[in-house]
Amino acid sequence: MxxxxxxxxxxxxxxSDMANNLTEGARLxxxxxxxxxxxxxxxxxxxxxxxxxxxxxxxxxTRLNQTFITPFDREDIHKLASSLDDVLDFVxxxxxxLVMYKITDLxxxxxxxxxxxxxxxxxxxxxxxxxxxxxxxxxxxxEINRLENEADRIARSALGQLFETxxxxxxxxxxxxxxxxxxxxxxxxxxxxxxxxxxxxxxA
Amino acid sequence: MxxxxxxxxxxxxxxSDMANNLTEGARLxxxxxxxxxxxxxxxxxxxxxxxxxxxxxxxxxTRLNQTFITPFDREDIHKLASSLDDVLDFVxxxxxxLVMYKITDLxxxxxxxxxxxxxxxxxxxxxxxxxxxxxxxxxxxxEINRLENEADRIARSALGQLFETxxxxxxxxxxxxxxxxxxxxxxxxxxxxxxxxxxxxxxA
Amino acid sequence: MxxxxxxxxxxxxxxSDMANNLTEGARLxxxxxxxxxxxxxxxxxxxxxxxxxxxxxxxxxTRLNQTFITPFDREDIHKLASSLDDVLDFVxxxxxxLVMYKITDLxxxxxxxxxxxxxxxxxxxxxxxxxxxxxxxxxxxxEINRLENEADRIARSALGQLFETxxxxxxxxxxxxxxxxxxxxxxxxxxxxxxxxxxxxxxA
Numbered sequence: 001m002x003x004x005x006x007x008x009x010x011x012x013x014x015x016s017d018m019a020n021n022l023t024e025g026a027r028l029x030x031x032x033x034x035x036x037x038x039x040x041x042x043x044x045x046x047x048x049x050x051x052x053x054x055x056x057x058x059x060x061x062t063r064l065n066q067t068f069i070t071p072f073d074r075e076d077i078h079k080l081a082s083s084l085d086d087v088l089d090f091v092x093x094x095x096x097x098l099v100m101y102k103i104t105d106l107x108x109x110x111x112x113x114x115x116x117x118x119x120x121x122x123x124x125x126x127x128x129x130x131x132x133x134x135x136x137x138x139x140x141x142x143e144i145n146r147l148e149n150e151a152d153r154i155a156r157s158a159l160g161q162l163f164e165t166x167x168x169x170x171x172x173x174x175x176x177x178x179x180x181x182x183x184x185x186x187x188x189x190x191x192x193x194x195x196x197x198x199x200x201x202x203x204a
Numbered sequence: 205m206x207x208x209x210x211x212x213x214x215x216x217x218x219x220s221d222m223a224n225n226l227t228e229g230a231r232l233x234x235x236x237x238x239x240x241x242x243x244x245x246x247x248x249x250x251x252x253x254x255x256x257x258x259x260x261x262x263x264x265x266t267r268l269n270q271t272f273i274t275p276f277d278r279e280d281i282h283k284l285a286s287s288l289d290d291v292l293d294f295v296x297x298x299x300x301x302l303v304m305y306k307i308t309d310l311x312x313x314x315x316x317x318x319x320x321x322x323x324x325x326x327x328x329x330x331x332x333x334x335x336x337x338x339x340x341x342x343x344x345x346x347e348i349n350r351l352e353n354e355a356d357r358i359a360r361s362a363l364g365q366l367f368e369t370x371x372x373x374x375x376x377x378x379x380x381x382x383x384x385x386x387x388x389x390x391x392x393x394x395x396x397x398x399x400x401x402x403x404x405x406x407x408a
Numbered sequence: 409m410x411x412x413x414x415x416x417x418x419x420x421x422x423x424s425d426m427a428n429n430l431t432e433g434a435r436l437x438x439x440x441x442x443x444x445x446x447x448x449x450x451x452x453x454x455x456x457x458x459x460x461x462x463x464x465x466x467x468x469x470t471r472l473n474q475t476f477i478t479p480f481d482r483e484d485i486h487k488l489a490s491s492l493d494d495v496l497d498f499v500x501x502x503x504x505x506l507v508m509y510k511i512t513d514l515x516x517x518x519x520x521x522x523x524x525x526x527x528x529x530x531x532x533x534x535x536x537x538x539x540x541x542x543x544x545x546x547x548x549x550x551e552i553n554r555l556e557n558e559a560d561r562i563a564r565s566a567l568g569q570l571f572e573t574x575x576x577x578x579x580x581x582x583x584x585x586x587x588x589x590x591x592x593x594x595x596x597x598x599x600x601x602x603x604x605x606x607x608x609x610x611x612a
Binding site: 075156159160163164167169172173176198201202204 | 469470473474483504507508509510577578581582
């Protein structure tokens with residue numbers, strides 16, 4: 001019998017699953033930040049998504065360690081899985097802090113930052129989906145980097161605003177950390193895009 | 205004359221020394237956090253242990269650069285040495301902050317977090333000791349990951365508690381950082397366990 | 409026609425350009441911190457230098473992905489470019505925070521920390537300039553590590569001082585972060601030195 005699906009395409013499927021799961025998590029975080037109702041129960045859902053992501057990452061790394069011929073550099077498979085995992089960790093970390101710090105009011109600019117993460121995740125989905133055939137992948141990477149710059153500007157301006165208006169130091173500490181965690185998620189998405197870019201460039 | 209000990213076993217010995225030294229440091233930190241007496245002089249001892257760890261790490265990396273055939277992947281030797289070094293850096297960093305911030309009172313949950321690090325270090329010792337023969341190593345890695353999850357729960361709950369009860373923002377900043385540094389030490393121990401796991405899986 | 413410059417020496421030139429650019433950035437940061445006039449416009453200049461550094465890093469990584477034979481280990485080229493880029497990111501990050509937090513007064517010990525970064529950058533320039541012929545490179549790495557220890561001591565003592573004297577928690581948060589960002593820049597310079605050291609040791 002002929003194996004129609006060679007083993008190596010499995011990695012592309014697994015990365016697509018990871019990127020889909022990440023997108024689901026990012027959308028949920030954005031929805032929570034836009035409408036701060038039932039935060040604890042919705043963050044529980046986010047935790048379920050994050051756990052699923054952990055398992056997907058673990059499966060990719062296990063398969064990598066057991067596979068002799070890989071569709072692209074081993075080190076890049078490792079880095080891509082880790083950075084996609086990192087984005088979702090910070091997405092979840094943002095939700096977790098809402099619960100831990102009992103934040104109940106809308107945080108200015110936080111939904112916009114989450115929106116950058118959602119759009120990066122969608123671009124990562126596209127990039128990963130086109131990675132096997134390597135057509136037009138770089139455009140998604142460019143857009144992910146642009147979104148990281150956008151998030152950086154939003155976070156910087158939100159932090160400047162926060163330090164000008166928030167006089168309660170403990171409230172300031174909480175919100176400052178929210179901005180930093182959200183901004184770090186966009187950095188990790190950029191890391192993932194950089195790995196994808198280098199995979200494409202190497203094969204050119 | 206026959207060399208009974210091939211050069212390559214030296215790496216396993218060196219990792220065992222690192223794990224023993226780490227365990228010593230973690231135990232000292234736990235003892236300090238449980239009984240906050242003579243903190244500065246005991247943190248000096250911790251510094252001595254950390255310096256010894258730095259030298260051990262440097263020796264492994266130097267030997268790695270000079271060795272052609274290694275007992276497992278070069279990159280993994282590098283990562284394992286670095287992550288063991290990182291755990292001890294954060295253990296020492298926790299002690300250092302006690303002195304720098306002149307903390308003299310018991311910090312709730314800090315001894316429990318240090319206890320997680322002690323138990324992870326002991327598991328790392330076992331894992332490293334069994335790494336050459338590769339028997340039963342994975343169970344230690346599983347336990348180290350479990351302990352990281354436990355530390356995560358303890359830290360999250362301690363932080364939630366802190367934000368509810370501590371009204372002095374500067375005291376809050378100090379304790380929050382203590383929790384974060386201790387929790388990060390357990391993350392680095394998990395990184396070390398992940399390297400060990402991948403070494404074992406690759407050789408299966 | 410004979411190609412007098414083999415392709416591979418281009419990497420050394422590119423690293424020299426990066427180290428020169430970093431030194432320029434570090435000197436500007438030090439000048440700003442020593443004399444807090446026109447901070448926003450001078451931080452704009454720092455941003456230009458940082459952007460140039462980003463492009464240089466991107467060019468090295470692109471060339472790396474397109475080059476089959478490299479003058480030293482691919483992974484080390486990648487790590488060296490990334491860590492030099494990181495130093496400049498934190499140098500710029502320190503400047504950015506002055507603007508974001510509207511800091512207008514001299515920050516005690518901040519110029520001394522910036523001076524450590526300047527001296528590390530100058531040593532990195534020397535190390536990179538001598539890397540091709542590998543003569544006397546290790547002395548620069550030793551000095552960079554010594555400067556990191558010096559910066560560590562300065563930052564620790566400045567933080568201790570800050571927590572003793574600053575009673576305004578929001579002002580404390582701002583200055584604490586400045587010290588941490590400056591100290592992290594010196595850590596990244598040490599990372600770069602460690603890569604250079606391992607390149608030299610491997611080739612010995």
